Amino acid sequence: MTPFEALEAAVERAGSQSALARKLGVSQTAVWKWLQSSKRIPAEHVLKTEKMTGISRHLLRPDIYPMDLCEKGAISS
Template identity: 45%
Template structure:
C-alpha cells in the first residue's frame, strides 16, 4: 500500500481521470486511493496491467515479492553430490523373470 505506487500508476496513464476510466470507477475513488495509498484488491491487477506498476508495489500485503530461488539462496556454486552406492539393491536386481 504505497502512495508513491499509486502516484506512479496515475502518472503512467496520464492522469487520475484516465486511471479511473481504466478501472471503471469515479475519479474521486482514484483520488482517494492516491491520497491514502490503499488500493482495493479488486483493482490491483487492472492497475498493474494498465500502468505496469507491479502488484507487489501496490499491495505488498497481498502480493509479497517472490522469494529467492534455491540457486540465489545458496552460497556460491555447489554441485549436487551423488552417492557411490547403486540406487537399486543388488539382491532385488537379480530376481529371475
Template identity: 45%
Template sequence: MTTQLALQKAIATLGGQVKLADAIQTSQQNVSNWLRTGKVAPDKVILIEKVTGVSRHELRPDIYPPEESKHAA
C-alpha cells in the same frame, strides 16, 4: 516504494487520475481516496498492473508480497 508512490507512478503513466479511473472502470474519487489512504482496492490492483505496468507488489505488498519474501518464509 510506498503504495502512494506506486499509485502516483500509475497515474502519471496514463496521464491523470481520471484517465486511470476510466481505464479500470472506477471513479476519480476512488483513485483520490486510494492516494490519501495508501490502500488500493484489492479488486483493482491487477487491472492497474495490466494497464500501467506498475507491479501488484508495489501497489499492495500486504496482499501480493514480493517473490523474494514468499520464498524466504
C-alpha cells in the same frame, strides 16, 4: 517504493486520475480518495492496474502480493 508512491506512479503512467479511473471503471473521486485517505489501491483493482501501467502488484499492494513469496515461486506474475 511505498504502496502510495506506486499508486502515484500508476496515476502518472495512466495519464491522470481521470484516465486511471476510466480504465478501472471507477470515478475520478474514487482514485482521489485512494490517494488522499487510504494511500493504496483497493485489492480488486491491483491486477488490472498492473496490466495497464506496468507497476508491479508487489509494489502496489505488498500486503497481498509480498515479494518474498514471488521469489520463492509461490506466486507467478
